[in-house]
Amino acid sequence: MFIVAKNIEDLPSCPGVYTFKNKDEFLYIGKAGNIKERVKQHYSAPSFFLKRANSISYEQTSSEIEALIKEAELIKRLKPKYNVVWKDGKNYFYVSIEENKYVVLGHKPSEIGPFVDGKSLKRALQLLRKSFPYYTSKRHPKKPCTYCHLDLCPGPEPDMKLYRRNIKNLVLVLKGRKEKALKDLKKQMQERSKMQDFEAAGRMRDRYFALERVVLNARIFDKEVSDWQKTKKILQKIVRGPVSRIEGYDVSNIQGKQATASMVVFKDGEPDKKSYRKFKISTDTPNDTAMIKEALKRRAKHKEWPKPDLVVIDGGKPQLSAGSSVIKDRPIMAIAKKNNELFFKKRKFLLSLLPREIFNLILRIRDESHRFAIKYHKQLRKKGLLQ
Numbered sequence: 001m002f003i004v005a006k007n008i009e010d011l012p013s014c015p016g017v018y019t020f021k022n023k024d025e026f027l028y029i030g031k032a033g034n035i036k037e038r039v040k041q042h043y044s045a046p047s048f049f050l051k052r053a054n055s056i057s058y059e060q061t062s063s064e065i066e067a068l069i070k071e072a073e074l075i076k077r078l079k080p081k082y083n084v085v086w087k088d089g090k091n092y093f094y095v096s097i098e099e100n101k102y103v104v105l106g107h108k109p110s111e112i113g114p115f116v117d118g119k120s121l122k123r124a125l126q127l128l129r130k131s132f133p134y135y136t137s138k139r140h141p142k143k144p145c146t147y148c149h150l151d152l153c154p155g156p157e158p159d160m161k162l163y164r165r166n167i168k169n170l171v172l173v174l175k176g177r178k179e180k181a182l183k184d185l186k187k188q189m190q191e192r193s194k195m196q197d198f199e200a201a202g203r204m205r206d207r208y209f210a211l212e213r214v215v216l217n218a219r220i221f222d223k224e225v226s227d228w229q230k231t232k233k234i235l236q237k238i239v240r241g242p243v244s245r246i247e248g249y250d251v252s253n254i255q256g257k258q259a260t261a262s263m264v265v266f267k268d269g270e271p272d273k274k275s276y277r278k279f280k281i282s283t284d285t286p287n288d289t290a291m292i293k294e295a296l297k298r299r300a301k302h303k304e305w306p307k308p309d310l311v312v313i314d315g316g317k318p319q320l321s322a323g324s325s326v327i328k329d330r331p332i333m334a335i336a337k338k339n340n341e342l343f344f345k346k347r348k349f350l351l352s353l354l355p356r357e358i359f360n361l362i363l364r365i366r367d368e369s370h371r372f373a374i375k376y377h378k379q380l381r382k383k384g385l386l387q
Helices: 035-044 064-078 118-128 160-174 178-194 198-217 227-239 288-300 317-326 356-386
Strands: 003-005 016-022 025-032 055-060 093-098 102-106 112-115 245-254 257-267 277-280 310-314 332-336 341-344 347-350
Touching: 016 035, 016 064, 025 035, 025 064, 035 055, 064 112, 064 118, 064 198, 093 118, 093 160, 102 118, 112 118, 118 160, 118 198, 160 178, 178 198, 227 356, 245 288, 245 356, 257 288, 257 356, 277 288, 277 356, 288 317, 310 317, 310 356, 317 332, 317 341, 332 356
Parallel strands: 245 310, 310 332
Antiparallel strands: 003 055, 016 025, 016 055, 093 102, 093 112, 245 257, 257 277, 332 341, 341 347
């Protein structure tokens, strides 16, 4: 049952699922090892559905595995609008039991799923295999395999009746009905004890406790670190210094007329619009390099403005040289539109080959500086036409 949070600080710091809603419409459902921190991350890099959301609700779970399973169950039942097509165009993951025997993880829809996080699902299946040994391929060697020795595989000649019973219990757990599976494991243990098969009873006991431990304590999610923290670490290695304030520059003109330059500011990975500045360029010669140089010289005169940790210029080698001749105590990058080539010092990178976090941030800064420069240029053009 969901509980509505009035603000983010009301959210618990524990595993569970959360939803973004607009009145009675479910927009997005997610899961987390720490609900509060995960929701904060959504606001640090706003997703398009946040504009429509007017409430956040959540449901606590006792573990990360239960949060993973609950998320799948809720997505299947509530069909939230923005979970249908999710990041990078990827498909949901499903677990299939083929021929009532083989456990298969894939994208083919089945009764077990849909799961968003394939990596966490694989970890959960690996841990659950300790309680329910299963096959992952159609053929098994005539001799015990490595997984058999680890008690993760039923072996070449299993008791198929018992095996199918365990597969049924695995499915129960993956559908959020672990209590029923635990009850059956306990029943199997008692049955083997009555038959005086104490070795088998001992295995059932171990599997029972393994399932309890896994469901309650297993950590299957990646550590929830904000995208900016990841990006910051990578960026600091590249520029070899601290990175918090980044300034982006671009120019806009038509054959040198109504030339403008923009300065946008990103703080900790997000736009700081109150710090944006615009420059009306004095020259009417169509020379983007000279315009960038003029904008940077004028910016350098403002000692009252905080200094940037990094400067990003829209352009290639000429713009980088122009920027470096003005700003000599700060790292400068230039990004050329052709092939998204990134120039830094005497090196050239293909932006697409850099880590995804850097790729996304640099393009956001370039696009924002471009947008802001064009906006001011259009204002000047409109003003000129009116005059």
